[in-house]
Amino acid sequence: MKFLFIILLQQTDGIASLVSSLLPFVLIIAVFYFLILRPQQKRQKERQKLLEGVKKGDKIITSSGIHGSVEGVEDDSILVKIADNVKVKMDKSAIGTIVGLTDTAKK
Numbered sequence: 001m002k003f004l005f006i007i008l009l010q011q012t013d014g015i016a017s018l019v020s021s022l023l024p025f026v027l028i029i030a031v032f033y034f035l036i037l038r039p040q041q042k043r044q045k046e047r048q049k050l051l052e053g054v055k056k057g058d059k060i061i062t063s064s065g066i067h068g069s070v071e072g073v074e075d076d077s078i079l080v081k082i083a084d085n086v087k088v089k090m091d092k093s094a095i096g097t098i099v100g101l102t103d104t105a106k107k
Helices: 002-052
Strands: 059-062 067-073 077-083 086-091 095-100
């Protein structure tokens, strides 16, 4: 009986040892998730919402630094007017920021 009790104590010590050695790794993964992955996912959702909300007449700056206004919107591309009689078809992902919204969007 005493022998069985000693074996049970050794097993619980082993489990406690295993938990205490894995705990730092679990904490590191949790910190990594909350400090890096979760904010990145939030930024991606905000960017997706920004790209879906682009309308004709919005003033934009592309990721390459070209300033222009949106003349047309399709599924994954936009038509950007960058000068008089100069329109360029671009992918929506090329939009860096929206500088000015149309008058209908402001109301």
